[in-house]
């Protein structure tokens with residue numbers, strides 16, 4: 001544990017030189033104390049002053065099996081002693097071969113058969129977009145398919161291509177005009193209602209399957225994904241599933257699309273792929289897409305895209321170990337009672353806490369909306385969600401709102417039922433501490 005003096009030095013250095021993501025820096029360090037996280041074990045985080053907190057949002061939606069799981073730590077340690085990084089451009093390595101094979105093995109034979117590795121969710125999305133687009137350009141009769149369709153309020157990452165898909169106005173409106181051409185729809189019916197001529201110009205539809213994350217943790221109607229798959233098949237449109245948040249058990253299945261028996265043309269995963277231990281991402285696709293990039297060099301069909309750390313060996317080692325843990329600890333088999341308890345306690349919170357206006361649950365995820373006790377919404381500048389989450393720290397829970405008034409509970413899958421009860425008590429208490437004052 002660091003001393004209070006050392007902690008203070010780090011905080012001063014942070015204030016002088018650091019810039020945090022998605023953070024209004026004018027309020028940073030003023031609205032709440034800056035916590036310096038020092039270590040983690042299971043679902044628990046400890047700060048430099050020795051205070052313990054339950055990791056209520058899986059360290060920004062990434063952690064799956066808890067912190068410092070011995071099997072994953074050992075795999076990383078072993079790999080670091082062998083080699084940390086080698087180039088995947090021009091060379092291969094065994095861990096990437098094994099990981100790609102294992103990822104494909106979760107899908108029926110001859111469906112998703114190819115894996116393109118990258119670094120994070122945004123670059124997995126960029127790969128899918130570029131593959132989809134380029135495959136059209138170099139396929140006779142498909143050159144006119146240049147448009148992408150995304151859903152309103154979607155979130156697919158922050159690099160320029162991914163951000164131009166983004167449907168959350170606060171984040172993305174100012175970048176309109178940059179990036180790719182995208183049309184947003186609210187529903188499948190709205191997509192169907194677009195002109196046949198437009199529909200023939202669409203290269204791909206992208207969706208966060210089963211639940212939209214950043215959009216206040218909003219589940220889709222049951223069956224929507226299956227109907228969308230059917231529509232895309234009928235119209236010759238690719239389906240891209242953004243499983244960056246939903247992948248690796250969050251919705252109860254290894255991938256969310258498995259809830260509806262859907263196989264997309266592109267499946268992007270990142271966050272939980274390594275159980276959140278290191279950056280690594282993968283874009284899975286079909287042999288049909290892969291084949292469109294085969295040709296003589298002079299045909300220029302190569303996918304000229306990649307990143308320095310593609311298929312990073314330490315990431316691949318962590319991912320293989322994380323998938324071992326799924327099997328060794330029967331992680332998915334043990335989820336149903338936890339999902340049930342989360343849903344029950346979420347509903348109880350909605351009934352009993354006057355500042356909770358709605359709770360949505362999906363698998364191991366809760367979205368908790370707060371409003372004034374008379375039901376009127378808080379203003380953005382009230383920072384109600386943020387203030388409630390800050391108050392929860394005193395009750396031993398760390399999480400963040402995903403809009404100004406939706407609080408997220410998305411713990412690591414290894415959380416126990418007792419810890420789930422602890423988390424819900426902390427959320428209830430934090431809301432009751434902070435919101436009556438607004």
Ligand SMILES: *Cc1c(COP(=O)(O)O)cnc(C)c1O
Pocket residue numbers: 061120121122123125155156157158208213214242243244245246270271
């Ligand atoms: C987090 C997220 C991304 C972006 O992933 P990064 O690793 O932050 O680039 C994309 N899509 C969804 C659904 C996400 O939740």
